[in-house]
Amino acid sequence: MSDAAVIDLADLWRRSLEHLQHELTGAAQRTWLAETEPVGFSHGTVYLAAPHPFAREQLDLRYGDTLRSALSHAAGESVEVVITVRAAPAPEASQSPDASAPSDADRSPADGPALEPRAARSEQGSEPGPEAFPSQQTAGPPLNDKYTFDRFVIGASNRFAHAAAFAVAEAPAKAYNPLFVYGGAGLGKTHLLQAVGHYAVNLYPRLRVRYVTSEQFTNEFIDAISNGRQVPFQRRYRDVEVLLIDDVQFLATRERTQEEFFHTFNALHNAEKQIVISSDRPPKQMGQLEERLRTRFEWGLITDIQPPDLETRLAILRKKSAQEHLHVPPEVLELIANRISSNIRELEGALIRVTAFASLQGTEPTLGLAQTVLKDLFPETSTNEVSVSLIMSETARYFGMTVEELCSSSRTRQLVNARQVAMYLARELTDLSLPKIGDAFGGRDHSTVMHANRKVAGLMKERHALYDQVQELTSRIKTSAQSAG
Numbered sequence: 257m258s259d260a261a262v263i264d265l266a267d268l269w270r271r272s273l274e275h276l277q278h279e280l281t282g283a284a285q286r287t288w289l290a291e292t293e294p295v296g297f298s299h300g301t302v303y304l305a306a307p308h309p310f311a312r313e314q315l316d317l318r319y320g321d322t323l324r325s326a327l328s329h330a331a332g333e334s335v336e337v338v339i340t341v342r343a344a345p346a347p348e349a350s351q352s353p354d355a356s357a358p359s360d361a362d363r364s365p366a367d368g369p370a371l372e373p374r375a376a377r378s379e380q381g382s383e384p385g386p387e388a389f390p391s392q393q394t395a396g397p398p399l400n401d402k403y404t405f406d407r408f409v410i411g412a413s414n415r416f417a418h419a420a421a422f423a424v425a426e427a428p429a430k431a432y433n434p435l436f437v438y439g440g441a442g443l444g445k446t447h448l449l450q451a452v453g454h455y456a457v458n459l460y461p462r463l464r465v466r467y468v469t470s471e472q473f474t475n476e477f478i479d480a481i482s483n484g485r486q487v488p489f490q491r492r493y494r495d496v497e498v499l500l501i502d503d504v505q506f507l508a509t510r511e512r513t514q515e516e517f518f519h520t521f522n523a524l525h526n527a528e529k530q531i532v533i534s535s536d537r538p539p540k541q542m543g544q545l546e547e548r549l550r551t552r553f554e555w556g557l558i559t560d561i562q563p564p565d566l567e568t569r570l571a572i573l574r575k576k577s578a579q580e581h582l583h584v585p586p587e588v589l590e591l592i593a594n595r596i597s598s599n600i601r602e603l604e605g606a607l608i609r610v611t612a613f614a615s616l617q618g619t620e621p622t623l624g625l626a627q628t629v630l631k632d633l634f635p636e637t638s639t640n641e642v643s644v645s646l647i648m649s650e651t652a653r654y655f656g657m658t659v660e661e662l663c664s665s666s667r668t669r670q671l672v673n674a675r676q677v678a679m680y681l682a683r684e685l686t687d688l689s690l691p692k693i694g695d696a697f698g699g700r701d702h703s704t705v706m707h708a709n710r711k712v713a714g715l716m717k718e719r720h721a722l723y724d725q726v727q728e729l730t731s732r733i734k735t736s737a738q739s740a741g
């Protein structure tokens with residue numbers, strides 16, 4: 257079942273529920289499933305929205321495997337499941353304390369049902385899925401053709417952000433409004449924002465979508481003031497159904513532009529238009545942002561993108577090589593993925609540099625050549641200073657046990673879990689081979705390490721709690737390595 261293929265989500269969910277009747281007690285179904293609904297399907301993953309965070313946690317922890325197998329059964333093939341939380345209804349406009357919000361008369365004249373899907377997706381037959389083609393109908397700076405959902409590799413680090421963006425693109429202003437995505441440089445925020453634009457505009461051909469960076473918004477606003485053309489400026493931003501505003505952190509230091517954006521936000525939100533925002537930090541950490549804007553940013557859903565894990569970095573490199581028709585041996589991709597961990601732009605840059613260098617030399621991109629190129633580009637980073645013994649001691653401390661217990665042959669559940677996490681981190685954070693890692697963990701076989709690695713990588717996609725633990729531990733380990741070095 258590819259994304260572009262026909263999928264009737266409601267029917268898939270109905271059949272899964274039928275299957276679950278035999279698997280779960282009536283009470284479990286009523287408590288956890290009655291108000292849970294399917295909100296999207298992409299890249300072999302079904303997205304469900306639970307009514308509140310507690311339901312999501314319970315579904316995730318207690319019924320994750322059962323749900324996945326019921327949905328896979330209904331789909332006729334293996335699918336992944338991601339559970340999100342349905343957005344709380346936005347506050348009533350009348351609750352807004354701000355009297356200066358624009359009146360109806362100022363609002364965009366956008367009327368009529370822009371949200372008429374191109375066609376019911378279940379009737380699309382062999383038509384390509386909306387993300388298969390880039391959009392042409394957007395206002396403002398054109399969207400980058402390459403920033404579509406089908407080019408976005410999903411991993412544990414961006415799964416929730418992707419799920420939320422996808423839900424918004426499928427039903428603008430119905431899922432989360434605003435959607436606020438934050439994360440470090442080069443982690444895919446712009447890509448996700450623009451993917452929302454492409455997807456939505458292809459699904460709803462009459463939809464007006466505008467993508468803008470907050471810097472462009474500021475510049476246009478300054479121009480509008482100096483030319484006395486505020487009205488056309490306001491119309492431009494309020495006459496849209498989806499506003500995608502990138503790098504909003506730049507607004508924090510601009511008082512007047514903030515004020516203008518505040519009114520734009522209100523006009524759009526009151527008129528039930530979708531706003532998607534990206535930033536390098538969460539609203540709470542935007543020190544100079546006015547409180548009333550910060551509150552509004554927190555109305556909908558806030559989700560982060562973290563640096564990708566090794567598996568995702570490799571998947572991104574593989575996808576990129578295939579798209580660009582680059583022939584790069586797997587060991588070179590591994591080297592790049594191992595060396596560059598915190599910025600996907602740099603990851604892609606390294607791939608391009610290695611292949612470009614090889615082509616200039618008239619040779620193949622071999623491991624030796626890649627090592628030379630990468631050494632110049634990215635001098636050794638602190639990740640190489642992380643030792644397996646440091647990983648073991650930090651992990652043991654984190655889980656409240658000793659290193660001896662961690663390496664022992666005991667198979668209590670708690671020990672096995674901690675051991676598998678430590679093995680996963682050893683694979684992620686060091687250059688050691690599987691057998692060497694196995695040796696360090698009390699002489700275990702390389703296949704045990706491989707199994708642990710796969711298991712933790714797999715579970716991290718489903719269990720946010722485990723993902724958070726691994727993130728937290730990684731940062732503790734890196735901090736200790738730095739202070740030791």
Ligand SMILES: Nc1ncnc2c1ncn2[C@@H]1O[C@H](COP(=O)(O)OP(=O)(O)OP(=O)(O)O)[C@@H](O)[C@H]1O
Pocket residue numbers: 402403407408409410414439440441442443444445446447448503536572600601604
């Ligand atoms: N999950 C992903 N799958 C495939 N490519 C990705 C992914 N995430 C990011 N990229 C690619 O990495 C590059 C950088 O991404 P992008 O510009 O969206 O990052 P950003 O978070 O907006 O960065 P900045 O904060 O610096 O603006 C782009 O070429 C993008 O296509």
